[in-house]
Amino acid sequence: xxxxxxxxxxxxxxxxxxxxxxxxxxxxxxxxxxxxxxxxxxxxxxxxxxxxxxxxxxxxxxxxxxxxxxxxxxxxxxxxxxxxxxxxxxxxxxxxxxxxxxxxxxxxxxxxxxxxxxxxxxxxxxxxxxxxxxxxxxxxxxxxxxxxxxxxxxxxxxxxxxxxxxxxxxxxxxxxxxxxxxxxxxxxxxxxxxxxxxxxxxxxxxxxxxxxxxx
Amino acid sequence: xxxxxxxxxxxxxxxxxxxxxxxxxxxxxxxxxxxxxxxxxxxxxxxxxxxxxxxxxxxxxxxxxxxxxxxxxxxxxxxxxxxxxxxxxxxxxxxxxxxxxxxxxxxxxxxxxxxxxxxxxxxxxxxxxxxxxxxxxxxxxxxxxxxxxxxxxxxxxxxxxxxxxxxxxxxxxxxxxxxxxxxxxxxxxxxxxxxxxxxxxxxxxxxxxxxxxxx
Amino acid sequence: xxxxxxxxxxxxxxxxxxxxxxxxxxxxxxxxxxxxxxxxxxxxxxxxxxxxxxxxxxxxxxxxxxxxxxxxxxxxxxxxxxxxxxxxxxxxxxxxxxxxxxxxxxxxxxxxxxxxxxxxxxxxxxxxxxxxxxxxxxxxxxxxxxxxxxxxxxxxxxxxxxxxxxxxxxxxxxxxxxxxxxxxxxxxxxxxxxxxxxxxxxxxxxxxxxxxxxx
Amino acid sequence: xxxxxxxxxxxxxxxxxxxxxxxxxxxxxxxxxxxxxxxxxxxxxxxxxxxxxxxxxxxxxxxxxxxxxxxxxxxxxxxxxxxxxxxxxxxxxxxxxxxxxxxxxxxxxxxxxxxxxxxxxxxxxxxxxxxxxxxxxxxxxxxxxxxxxxxxxxxxxxxxxxxxxxxxxxxxxxxxxxxxxxxxxxxxxxxxxxxxxxxxxxxxxxxxxxxxxxx
DNA sequence: CATGAATGAGGATTCATTCAT
DNA sequence: AATGAATGAATCCTCATTCAT
Numbered sequence: 001x002x003x004x005x006x007x008x009x010x011x012x013x014x015x016x017x018x019x020x021x022x023x024x025x026x027x028x029x030x031x032x033x034x035x036x037x038x039x040x041x042x043x044x045x046x047x048x049x050x051x052x053x054x055x056x057x058x059x060x061x062x063x064x065x066x067x068x069x070x071x072x073x074x075x076x077x078x079x080x081x082x083x084x085x086x087x088x089x090x091x092x093x094x095x096x097x098x099x100x101x102x103x104x105x106x107x108x109x110x111x112x113x114x115x116x117x118x119x120x121x122x123x124x125x126x127x128x129x130x131x132x133x134x135x136x137x138x139x140x141x142x143x144x145x146x147x148x149x150x151x152x153x154x155x156x157x158x159x160x161x162x163x164x165x166x167x168x169x170x171x172x173x174x175x176x177x178x179x180x181x182x183x184x185x186x187x188x189x190x191x192x193x194x195x196x197x198x199x200x201x202x203x204x205x206x207x208x209x210x211x212x213x214x215x
Numbered sequence: 216x217x218x219x220x221x222x223x224x225x226x227x228x229x230x231x232x233x234x235x236x237x238x239x240x241x242x243x244x245x246x247x248x249x250x251x252x253x254x255x256x257x258x259x260x261x262x263x264x265x266x267x268x269x270x271x272x273x274x275x276x277x278x279x280x281x282x283x284x285x286x287x288x289x290x291x292x293x294x295x296x297x298x299x300x301x302x303x304x305x306x307x308x309x310x311x312x313x314x315x316x317x318x319x320x321x322x323x324x325x326x327x328x329x330x331x332x333x334x335x336x337x338x339x340x341x342x343x344x345x346x347x348x349x350x351x352x353x354x355x356x357x358x359x360x361x362x363x364x365x366x367x368x369x370x371x372x373x374x375x376x377x378x379x380x381x382x383x384x385x386x387x388x389x390x391x392x393x394x395x396x397x398x399x400x401x402x403x404x405x406x407x408x409x410x411x412x413x414x415x416x417x418x419x420x421x422x423x424x425x426x427x428x429x430x
Numbered sequence: 431x432x433x434x435x436x437x438x439x440x441x442x443x444x445x446x447x448x449x450x451x452x453x454x455x456x457x458x459x460x461x462x463x464x465x466x467x468x469x470x471x472x473x474x475x476x477x478x479x480x481x482x483x484x485x486x487x488x489x490x491x492x493x494x495x496x497x498x499x500x501x502x503x504x505x506x507x508x509x510x511x512x513x514x515x516x517x518x519x520x521x522x523x524x525x526x527x528x529x530x531x532x533x534x535x536x537x538x539x540x541x542x543x544x545x546x547x548x549x550x551x552x553x554x555x556x557x558x559x560x561x562x563x564x565x566x567x568x569x570x571x572x573x574x575x576x577x578x579x580x581x582x583x584x585x586x587x588x589x590x591x592x593x594x595x596x597x598x599x600x601x602x603x604x605x606x607x608x609x610x611x612x613x614x615x616x617x618x619x620x621x622x623x624x625x626x627x628x629x630x631x632x633x634x635x636x637x638x639x640x641x642x643x644x645x
Numbered sequence: 646x647x648x649x650x651x652x653x654x655x656x657x658x659x660x661x662x663x664x665x666x667x668x669x670x671x672x673x674x675x676x677x678x679x680x681x682x683x684x685x686x687x688x689x690x691x692x693x694x695x696x697x698x699x700x701x702x703x704x705x706x707x708x709x710x711x712x713x714x715x716x717x718x719x720x721x722x723x724x725x726x727x728x729x730x731x732x733x734x735x736x737x738x739x740x741x742x743x744x745x746x747x748x749x750x751x752x753x754x755x756x757x758x759x760x761x762x763x764x765x766x767x768x769x770x771x772x773x774x775x776x777x778x779x780x781x782x783x784x785x786x787x788x789x790x791x792x793x794x795x796x797x798x799x800x801x802x803x804x805x806x807x808x809x810x811x812x813x814x815x816x817x818x819x820x821x822x823x824x825x826x827x828x829x830x831x832x833x834x835x836x837x838x839x840x841x842x843x844x845x846x847x848x849x850x851x852x853x854x855x856x857x858x859x860x
Numbered sequence: 861c862a863t864g865a866a867t868g869a870g871g872a873t874t875c876a877t878t879c880a881t
Numbered sequence: 882a883a884t885g886a887a888t889g890a891a892t893c894c895t896c897a898t899t900c901a902t
Binding site for chain 6: 692693694704705708713714
Binding site: 043044045169173176177179180181182183184185188204205207208209210211212213214 | 258259260384388391392394395396397398399400403419420423424425426427428429
């Protein structure tokens with residue numbers, strides 16, 4: 001009897017664990033679908049039905065996992081940013097030479113975008129230019145992106161100390177310039193229809209930037 | 216009798232001319248209001264009522280001048296781009312030295328934005344990243360912006376000929392790099408809340424760019 | 431010119447007055463329709479479409495006059511109560527003899543119900559027995575009904591002073607007893623299908639009550 | 646072999662009996678939970694999930710015992726009324742003196758309500774005033790309540806024969822008056838928040854009623 | 861038979877567009 | 882031509898019911 005009870009209990013725990021994992025997988029799948037759909041259509045034109053269809057579930061199911069369209073949007077952004085930042089940090093953070101670190105950063109970003117499609121470009125700029133997007137972003141969303149910002153600024157500071165970069169510009173100013181060069185490539189690439197040539201641009205951007213801001 | 220008829224006809228023609236002009240003025244005012252409203256709220260969150268209120272008319276009136284919200288959006292973009300491009304061309308096109316022309320271009324763009332507010336930033340990028348915006352833009356919209364693109368490319372080509380710029384990069388690549396640097400400043404400025412310091416950045420961008428791509 | 435302007439101004443004011451009145455009439459008509467529909471189907475089963483149909487307008491129109499279904503419900507209750515209380519007060523308040531006042535009260539209530547249909551029975555009891563209804567009622571709603579309560583209690587107190595009623599019961603207790611007798615007739619009448627015989631019951635109720643609580 | 650088969654058959658029958666009983670117990674528990682939940686929240690705001698939670702089962706389980714929410718509501722009403730009527734009949738039916746019977750009836754009803762909480766007040770009135778509730782009640786639901794009605798009318802008739810009550814009123818009219826007085830106490834008690842003082846009111850109601858309708 | 865997630869019909873609400881004044 | 886209220890299609894969300902495990 002005790003044996004049986006124990007077994008049952010264990011069984012239940014196992015089942016719950018499985019269910020937990022299934023739930024997590026579902027959430028992931030929905031956020032993935034949301035990313036694709038929002039990326040393709042934007043917030044308003046992406047209907048809950050579209051997201052559900054993309055995820056292969058019924059519209060009502062979305063509400064078993066998330067409270068509202070707004071929540072899905074916010075979490076999808078957060079998730080995407082986290083994944084993006086994680087990938088970039090994993091590749092670049094350990095690089096000892098600051099210039100190399102910047103080059104690796106650039107390559108990783110471009111490679112990531114090439115693989116994950118243009119939809120992730122949305123994470124580069126948090127929501128663009130208008131109040132509309134910002135309303136829908138929670139403050140916390142920025143904190144992932146900020147890690148990339150810090151990585152760059154640290155690299156620039158180090159390079160300045162080593163005398164590799166002009167030091168009449170603040171690290172923030174350098175970052176703005178660098179980001180601009182990088183994003184411009186991304187935007188141009190997106191409007192070319194995302195051909196598989198983005199990574200190849202990394203060298204040029206790196207080259208131009210370093211020339212431009214060399215001491 | 217014939218006299219009278221002629222007079223009447225002339226009167227009518229005059230009246231029609233006036234009406235034409237009034238109509239044009241109305242259209243302008245509405246597009247102006249639309250620019251402000253779309254710029255502030257984005258396409259979906261800007262309601263027809265908002266635009267009408269901003270223009271000081273009733274919602275129904277908008278439909279006496281335009282067929283739909285989409286048309287207003289498209290024409291407002293076109294109008295804004297035209298104005299923007301006109302301003303920039305007028306300032307920069309006549310400059311004989313290509314480097315100077317680029318610097319003037321940069322200063323004019325920044326000055327224009329500072330004066331017209333962040334809402335015009337929307338014209339820099341034609342609609343951004345997603346289908347959603349592109350759906351709403353007619354092909355023809357690009358043709359204004361293209362004039363600025365051509366101005367830049369011509370300047371770069373000239374500068375290359377004069378040996379002022381490295382020539383292993385195409386003028387299109389140079390333009391992408393340049394636009395990236397410029398846009399990055401704009402985005403950073405917008406997220407700083409559009410303080411009146413954008414024009415001051417023109418020199419730095421110019422400097423970095425020229426260093427970066429010097430032969 | 432000044433004449434014309436003045437005329438226009440006056441015209442506008444007149445038009446606005448008319449519009450105000452039209453709006454008020456619409457609001458009335460909608461609340462009237464809401465009363466019928468809610469009375470017939472209850473809060474949840476009365477759909478906005480039903481109310482709109484009853485009022486002879488489209489569903490969307492309701493939202494030009496009221497913010498939500500809940501607001502319509504609340505205001506419809508308030509309006510109904512106000513009308514009901516007003517009618518009763520107008521008839522009974524001036525009656526000098528307390529016993530007569532109670533009789534007139536009773537007759538007026540019954541006559542009102544007979545004319546206005548069973549739907550007004552809802553105002554006798556504010557929402558019934560469960561949290562659900564009470565949630566939807568604003569505190570202020572009670573204040574109309576309270577005027578009727580006060581009228582009754584005053585009459586009972588006066589009758590007690592004159593030695594017409596036993597005085598071992600508080601006026602509140604008397605009111606509860608009286609209201610119970612009255613409501614019971616109403617409920618029975620409603621379940622009989624609202625035949626035109628309610629007013630006739632007034633004498634009996636009055637008689638029984640007075641006998642029951644005679645000193 | 647025959648022995649074994651018999652045993653098995655018996656075993657199966659026993660098992661089925663147990664299962665039958667288990668099913669019945671489940672049904673009871675669910676109806677009990679439904680009574681609490683409907684009583685607290687009303688039909689629409691009580692969700693199937695709420696009822697299931699109150700019963701300690703999953704939502705799907707409800708459908709192994711009942712066909713729909715409507716059925717649960719109807720059966721819950723019936724069950725509640727049956728229990729209520731049973732209780733009252735058990736206490737009052739045997740009382741020989743009609744006046745005493747009425748007093749005991751009153752005390753039992755009040756005591757029942759005090760113990761079972763306001764949720765049972767719903768059984769006093771079968772669903773209230775609107776189609777909505779009546780739609781959800783099957784005709785048969787009335788038959789329990791009718792037993793109480795009959796008990797009262799019989800008592801009134803007997804009392805009239807004994808010359809204790811005026812006989813210009815039908816027993817139905819007397820019942821309406823009596824029920825009104827009684828219900829009014831209940832409603833007042835419910836709106837006071839169901840304090841434990843209801844039973845104490847029985848004497849007053851009885852007293853007033855008897856005075857009111859004394860021959 | 862219990863479970864609880866999936867389903868999708870249904871309803872409140874919004875808002876671009878129409879239209880009577 | 883201006884107005885602003887009426888319209889109803891479209892959309893988010895709820896929740897009774899179903900069904901695979």
